[in-house]
Amino acid sequence: MRHINRSALAALVIFTSSLAMPATAQESIEVGATFIAAALDPTKGSSSWALVSHGIGEKLFMVDRNGKLVPELAATAERTGDLTWTVKLAPGRFFSDGSPVTAAALKKGFDHTFANLPAAKSTGGMIIFEATDDLTFLLTTERPVPLIAALFAEWPLMAYTVKDDGSFLFTGPYAVDAFNVDQNLELVPNAHYQGAESRSPINLRRFGDAQTMALAFEAGELDLAFGLPSEGLSRLKSNPDLTVKSFPVGYQYFGFINNERPQVSDVKVRQALDLTINREELVAAINAGTPATGAFAPYFPFAPREPRGTDLDRAVALLEEAGWMSGAHGIREKDGEALSVLIVTYPQRPDLVTMMPVIKAALARVGIASETKVVENIGEYAAGGDFDIALWAQHTAPSGDPAYFFNSMLKSDGPLNHARYASPAFDAIIADLTTAGTLEQRADIALDAQARLFEDAPLTFLVSPDWHVGLSKRLAKYEPWGSDYHVIRPEMGEAR
Known part of the structure; x- marks a missing residue:
């Protein structure tokens, strides 16, 4: 398999010895989709959304499987003025290299996002971040924001940090082992995310069209095929070795x-x-x-x-x-x-x-x-x-x-x-x-x-619309939710 040259593209691929798979890792889970992150820079196109969908990144707040707005990397958010908020981070969280998640580290990522991704400014305008201690932000928005948690659940506002060499560190349950642009992402369990020992590595393959992906799923090449076309669903459902689940999306x-x-x-x-x-x-x-x-x-x-x-x-x-x-x-x-x-x-x-x-x-x-x-x-x-x-x-x-x-x-x-x-x-x-x-x-x-x-x-x-996901016996317990905002999730290693 052709890999991107890691030394030449250090700003795109994060790979350190701390990302080694746990000794108990299982055989790789094969996932297919018609989309893949365009880059590991969250400000490139819709990569911020895709990296969260792939289980690589997280946000301060998220919408859970029941549609409820809940904290993710954050713990609380409190208004302190017309344009100011204090956000407390949850303790005990780490980036994939083992370094702690701090307000100062996340500030680097948010500053990069607001400087390079116009969509981040859609709701609150420009946001100024000040780290007042390791776990506390003071935020100042350009425009009034009634619900700051909802703003930070928006897809452009993934939380991450920027290293001195210009590469990026994320906090999700999976970390990037190899990235072949427009082809696949090889993911390994983030050793510093709770429950890493229960997770298998994942190979996320991009398909140019859904029909080709459906054929690969039918041939037994995929454990999870996200976004199956409606044509041929009845045939797939008749196969006792395959499961197809349909679900309404936002x-x-x-x-x-x-x-x-x-x-x-x-x-x-x-x-x-x-x-x-x-x-x-x-x-x-x-x-x-x-x-x-x-x-x-x-x-x-x-x-x-x-x-x-x-x-x-x-x-x-x-x-x-x-x-x-x-x-x-x-x-x-x-x-x-x-x-x-x-x-x-x-x-x-x-x-x-x-x-x-x-x-x-x-x-x-x-x-x-x-x-x-x-x-x-x-x-x-x-x-x-x-x-x-x-x-x-x-x-x-x-x-x-x-x-x-x-x-x-x-x-x-x-x-x-x-x-x-x-x-x-x-x-x-x-x-x-x-x-x-x-x-x-x-x-x-x-x-x-x-x-x-x-x-x-x-x-x-x-x-x-309703969408359709195909599952092998290995992932038959997998339940789709969050549309395609959370396709690869922490519990996938436990869904066997």
């Missing part, structure tokens, strides 16, 4: 509609697109989930109750009001130009690829032509803006709160606002989330914000 499937593209810059065209798509057809195509009601999974109190509807007659009327009339070959035209949109998505979420032709057919019913494209790096591609609709999967409330999604992906200056949506009215609504302290208040604001989004249609909300 992710939502939606489409960014690029407000700056001429074909969809008119709100009436965007509204027509939204009304044309039949969510029941999408659910049937992927054989899982329910039609979306808005931006959030239906079990959240800030999710609307009614599914997004389909109304072809109204869609046609809106298109004609916008000047798009039926033309040659049934495609709508205006000023001699055909109405055609580019739809893009990415293979790491196979349901989105399955949904793409269904959406193409739906748009054709009202005279909208479309081209489709599957790209490998959707974040980079969407940032470039060469699309009309970008099909996307996102956990919209990873901390159990609606603020992060609105601030990062829909606020006018949001760092991940791929719709190029700019609405002072929407910004004013979500600004109230900086002061609303009760769940009821925050739910009301989130519902008002979604009503505004339904009017402006910078997104089309599609499906609240």
Whole structure:
């Protein structure tokens, strides 16, 4: 197996003699997924989220399997002023090299994150960290934050430290032995994490598409296949040596509609697109989930109750009001130009690829032509803006709160606002989330914000999905939770 040169890429791979496997280690657990961390630098793309998902990193606070916000590396958080908080760390925690977790060490990591990852600033703005003793932070936020624990449960804010040589140290139950970019991560138990002796090493393999992963799982190559496609599930379930578990997730499937593209810059065209798509057809195509009601999974109190509807007659009327009339070959035209949109998505979420032709057919019913494209790096591609609709999967409330999604992906200056949506009215609504302290208040604001989004249609909300995980007999007791935020967990070594 080809390994990255550790001496040349010390900033990417952490490997010390203290990471040796316990003497009682079992045979490696083989895990397959369609995603893998892009780098061991938590500020590169979504690596912070991926490293936590892989069991390498942790956060100050997390959402547990029951959806409850709980401490992880932290012990308590207390407000001390309008913009200041004191956070106490839990004692007795260690990095994977055996050094203690201290406020000063974590400050180095958070400073690196806030200097290099714009998404970290979405909720509280820039945050200044001061280590007042080994286990205590004083935090100063740029903007008021009603729930600091929810902020630190957001995916960009993994807790780690930066060594003098520029490499990174993490605290999770597993440590990196070898990292082959875009191929696999070889993980060993973190010897300084409780219960290390019960854990086996893990080989996490990245598959370019879910169908190939499903074939590898069926052939007995994988103990855990995360994100199986809906096609072929019945065949896999009929195999007595395999277990398939399906579960609802906090992710939502939606489409960014690029407000700056001429074909969809008119709100009436965007509204027509939204009304044309039949969510029941999408659910049937992927054989899982329910039609979306808005931006959030239906079990959240800030999710609307009614599914997004389909109304072809109204869609046609809106298109004609916008000047798009039926033309040659049934495609709508205006000023001699055909109405055609580019739809893009990415293979790491196979349901989105399955949904793409269904959406193409739906748009054709009202005279909208479309081209489709599957790209490998959707974040980079969407940032470039060469699309009309970008099909996307996102956990919209990873901390159990609606603020992060609105601030990062829909606020006018949001760092991940791929719709190029700019609405002072929407910004004013979500600004109230900086002061609303009760769940009821925050739910009301989130519902008002979604009503505004339904009017402006910078997104089309599609499906609240179910996902599927395949398990060998060795991991038959494994229970998926946290969507894909915690795929590799401390108890996996005990799930045999």
